[in-house]
Amino acid sequence: MKSTIVSWLQEGNITVPAILFSEYRNLNLNEYELVLLLNIMTFIEKGNQFPTPEELSSRMTVSIAECNEMLRRLIQKGCIEIIDEYSQDGIRYERYSVIPLLEKLVEQFLMKNKRVDExxxxxxxxxxYTCFEKEFGRPLSxxxxxSLAMWMDDDHHDPIIIKAALREAVMSGKLNFRYIDRILFEWKKNGIKTIEQAKNHGRKFRNKQQQNRKTSQEDSEQSPTVPFYNWLEQ
Incomplete structure (x- = not known):
């Protein structure tokens, strides 16, 4: 019993990219070709770099001829390749390489991530757009x-930062695009890229604004034309 378990453990494991199972259809592979690839990878893992169609067929429910045909298709599809090499003794030998398959999986992974990001x-x-229309109480012109598109595409402002600028404009009681554009300009000039930085900068600005209003009130009797301090006048 113990020797049986040891023999089972000695069979070892192979590392198979999980993305192979989710993306093999997108590589134009069927289930038989997938299993054939797994068997090739298993043989390579165990040191047999060039298993014969007979060896591969013996592990599957396909004939040797069918196995030969599938190997040909896998090469045509660019999933495996046969590499000629020479040993230290100068003996020529061939081996299978699954590097093309891994490269295709990397491409699929990057494309999938790109689609998710988009x-x-x-x-x-x-x-x-919904946030802006909700705050403005009407459809945008x-x-x-x-302007929104330019902030994102040309100025490369993160949508989260644009929302923060919108909130800042609402809190300041100046809900217009010119004011929001000025906020974004000031934030970019000051290297503000996160919500926390924007909040801190907004608090400092409002404190300064309140101080200016207080000063304006104190000086109103002497100078009634003191301008109101806001983002547009920085």
């Missing part, structure tokens, strides 16, 4: 939509 960006942009 979907998230689109969702954030939609949510951003074409000019306002273009």
């Amino acid at each position: 979907a998230n960006k689109k969702s954030e942009e939609t949510d951003l 074409p000019f306002e939509c273009e």
Whole structure:
């Protein structure tokens, strides 16, 4: 019993990228070709770099001829390749390489992440337009939509930062695009990239604004034309 378990453990394991199971259809592979690839990887892992169609067929429910045909298709699809090498004794030998398969999986992984990022960006942009329309209480004009797009595409402001600037404008009682644009300009000039930085900067600004108003009130009797301090006048 113990020797049986030891023999089972000695069979070892192979490392298979999980993405292979989720993306093999996108690589135009069927289930038989997937299992054939797994068997090739198993043989390579155990030191047999070039298993024969007979050896591969013996592990599957396909004939040797069918196995040969699948190997040919895998090479055509760029999932495996046969590499010629020479030993230290100068003996020529061949081996299978699954590097092309791994490269394709990397491409699929990057493309999948790109699609997710694009979907998230689109969702954030939609949510951003909704936030603005909710605060303004009306649909945005074409000019306002273009301004939003420019903030994201040309000025590269994160939608979260744009929302923070919108909140800042609401709190300041100056809900207009020119004022929000000025806030974003000042934040970018001061290297503000996070919500926490924006909040701290906003608090400092409002404190300064309140101090200016207090000074204005104290000096109103002597100088009634003191200007109101806000973002647009920085």
